[in-house]
Amino acid sequence: MRRVKALFYSSLSLLCLLLLFIPLIWILVEATVRGGYYILERPLEFFTDIGRPPGIPGGGIGHALQGSLYLLAMALLIGAPLGTLTGIYTAERRNSIIAKISRFVSDVIVEFPTIIVGIVAYLTLASRITGIFNTGPAALIASFSLGLIMVPITARSVEATLISISNEIREGAYSLGLKDRQVLFRILIPIAKSGIVTALLIGLAKIAGESAPIIVSNGISNFWFSNWTEPAASIPVLIYVYGLSPFNEWQTLAWAASLILLLLVLGLGFLARMVTKEVWVRV
Amino acid sequence: MGKGLSFDKKAIIIKDLHLSIGNKEIIKGMSIEFPLKAITAIIGPSGSGKTLLLKSINRLVDLIPNLKSFGEIFVILDGEVKEVHSLDPSYLRRKVGYVFQNPNPFPHLSILENVIIGAKLNSLVKKKDLVKWAKEKLEEAGLWEEVKDRLKEPAWKLSGGQQQRLCIARMLALKPEIILLDEPTTGLDIYNTKRIEELMVQLKENYTVIAVTHSVDQAARIADYIAFLYDGRLIEFDVTSRILKSPSKELTEKFITGRVLDGVRR
Ligand SMILES: Nc1ncnc2c1ncn2[C@@H]1O[C@H](COP(=O)(O)OP(=O)(O)OP(=O)(O)O)[C@@H](O)[C@H]1O
Numbered sequence: 423m424r425r426v427k428a429l430f431y432s433s434l435s436l437l438c439l440l441l442l443f444i445p446l447i448w449i450l451v452e453a454t455v456r457g458g459y460y461i462l463e464r465p466l467e468f469f470t471d472i473g474r475p476p477g478i479p480g481g482g483i484g485h486a487l488q489g490s491l492y493l494l495a496m497a498l499l500i501g502a503p504l505g506t507l508t509g510i511y512t513a514e515r516r517n518s519i520i521a522k523i524s525r526f527v528s529d530v531i532v533e534f535p536t537i538i539v540g541i542v543a544y545l546t547l548a549s550r551i552t553g554i555f556n557t558g559p560a561a562l563i564a565s566f567s568l569g570l571i572m573v574p575i576t577a578r579s580v581e582a583t584l585i586s587i588s589n590e591i592r593e594g595a596y597s598l599g600l601k602d603r604q605v606l607f608r609i610l611i612p613i614a615k616s617g618i619v620t621a622l623l624i625g626l627a628k629i630a631g632e633s634a635p636i637i638v639s640n641g642i643s644n645f646w647f648s649n650w651t652e653p654a655a656s657i658p659v660l661i662y663v664y665g666l667s668p669f670n671e672w673q674t675l676a677w678a679a680s681l682i683l684l685l686l687v688l689g690l691g692f693l694a695r696m697v698t699k700e701v702w703v704r705v
Numbered sequence: 706m707g708k709g710l711s712f713d714k715k716a717i718i719i720k721d722l723h724l725s726i727g728n729k730e731i732i733k734g735m736s737i738e739f740p741l742k743a744i745t746a747i748i749g750p751s752g753s754g755k756t757l758l759l760k761s762i763n764r765l766v767d768l769i770p771n772l773k774s775f776g777e778i779f780v781i782l783d784g785e786v787k788e789v790h791s792l793d794p795s796y797l798r799r800k801v802g803y804v805f806q807n808p809n810p811f812p813h814l815s816i817l818e819n820v821i822i823g824a825k826l827n828s829l830v831k832k833k834d835l836v837k838w839a840k841e842k843l844e845e846a847g848l849w850e851e852v853k854d855r856l857k858e859p860a861w862k863l864s865g866g867q868q869q870r871l872c873i874a875r876m877l878a879l880k881p882e883i884i885l886l887d888e889p890t891t892g893l894d895i896y897n898t899k900r901i902e903e904l905m906v907q908l909k910e911n912y913t914v915i916a917v918t919h920s921v922d923q924a925a926r927i928a929d930y931i932a933f934l935y936d937g938r939l940i941e942f943d944v945t946s947r948i949l950k951s952p953s954k955e956l957t958e959k960f961i962t963g964r965v966l967d968g969v970r971r
């Protein structure tokens with residue numbers, strides 16, 4: 423009887439799990455059927471070529487892959503130090519006014535429509551009328567927006583990691599006569615290392631799929647990356663533009679690109695899990 | 706500083722210490738003199754302020770937010786009388802070693818690195834002598850034989866009792882003069898408890914030892930003096946045999962005979 427019951431509950435929870443995964447699997451299948459086949463058909467062209475004019479079959483998303491790589495790398499360069507330092511500050515000066523304000527602002531901004539960050543960045547920095555640099559739509563501004571967008575979520579996860587280190591470890595470090603700086607850099611940050619890496623991966627996963635802030639600050643490009651002050655192509659924007667187009671070839675590319683983006687974000691999430699697991703085993 | 710105090714055979718003199726966290730008063734005026742190179746046990750019910758008294762001496766209480774404290778704590782370090790609040794906390798904490806209730810080795814460091822990190826970051830020992838120094842301190846803490854072949858392993862792989870002795874070695878590596886231990890045998894088995902008790906007795910040859918303990922029996926086994934705290938006050942301080950056989954206060958007697966075990970009543 424007990425075994426029947428156990429079997430019943432385990433199949434029930436398996437069913438729930440499946441239900442949970444259905445949307446994910448559905449998107450994966452859909453993207454594979456509608457676009458994935460194209461990657462297999464012409465892998466080289468898909469990864470290394472740019473899109474063709476409408477009506478001409480073939481082409482690839484090489485420019486978008488390259489552009490995304492540039493945009494995300496620069497965003498990480500801007501967002502990672504800001505997010506990490508903010509997280510460290512709010513964790514180690516937990517009760518200071520600045521920490522409280524920054525925590526509040528983070529929590530509000532996390533829920534902010536990301537397009538607004540892009541618009542504000544564009545208007546204050548890049549716009550030819552109101553911007554400080556007046557470059558017009560530019561890749562650098564998109565990276566800057568993406569960098570800012572990843573700050574709150576990164577900061578909050580870095581903070582959570584540091585706070586999870588027991589107070590006795592912290593006190594232990596101080597009891598050895600270590601100075602604030604030594605406690606932070608020799609003890610706390612090394613212990614939290616994998617947690618901080620995870621926080622950065624989570625931040626990266628958040629911005630990897632953003633299209634709106636890129637469109638409003640960088641515009642749309644169908645070419646290879648040329649310059650930080652020019653628009654750059656990117657995968658999310660390519661999906662948006664090609665996906666909404668009436669052309670069959672473009673739609674196929676959009677589906678194939680979705681598949682790549684999906685796998686990328688899933689991969690980041692998976693990587694984050696792996697790194698976190700290591701922490702749990704150790705502490 | 707410390708004028709008019711007699712430091713004859715004393716290591717620490719606390720004068721009228723008050724301490725509160727938020728608006729809760731926890732230590733309510735406490736004066737104690739701790740004898741030099743002896744073991745003083747601090748006993749008292751849970752919440753009576755034993756840990757905070759200990760942490761006041763090396764100023765670990767400075768880390769607690771919303772904490773206010775006044776009163777004076779004089780210590781003899783490097784042959785001079787010093788008031789702890791006038792000292793660089795880093796110097797003070799090095800000279801006044803602390804062992805925590807739960808072993809807290811650094812999880813990202815190896816056994817060896819745990820022992821030398823304090824000495825290394827405070828530049829107390831020449832780099833080339835660090836390993837030799839670590840060996841000496843592990844021997845002093847009675848851990849060397851058990852770990853000599855696994856010094857590179859992460860410290861968290863050790864058993865609780867071994868971790869606690871590692872923390873003692875780590876603290877000894879700083880060349881302290883006074884050693885504070887907060888219930889260092891909590892949660893350990895009889896074997897490890899016995900080892901650490903023997904270790905404490907050895908330590909008093911060279912150091913002044915103050916140990917908080919939850920066990921009157923343990924105090925009876927190791928301590929030369931006993932301080933009994935209750936509700937933030939020092940109720941009685943005397944040599945161990947006096948406290949155990951003929952305490953002068955009724956409260957002390959009730960506590961050591963096990964009739965006040967259930968914490969502070971308000
Ligand atoms: N960091 C803190 N923040 C707020 N209150 C605290 C803090 N540390 C201790 N207290 C309070 O101060 C009082 C005394 O604490 P303390 O840790 O010194 O007691 P103790 O005698 O060591 O007790 P135990 O035997 O349980 O360890 C307790 O009421 C406790 O709740």
Ligand SMILES: [Mg+2]
Nearest residue numbers: 755756757887
């Ligand atoms: Mg305590």
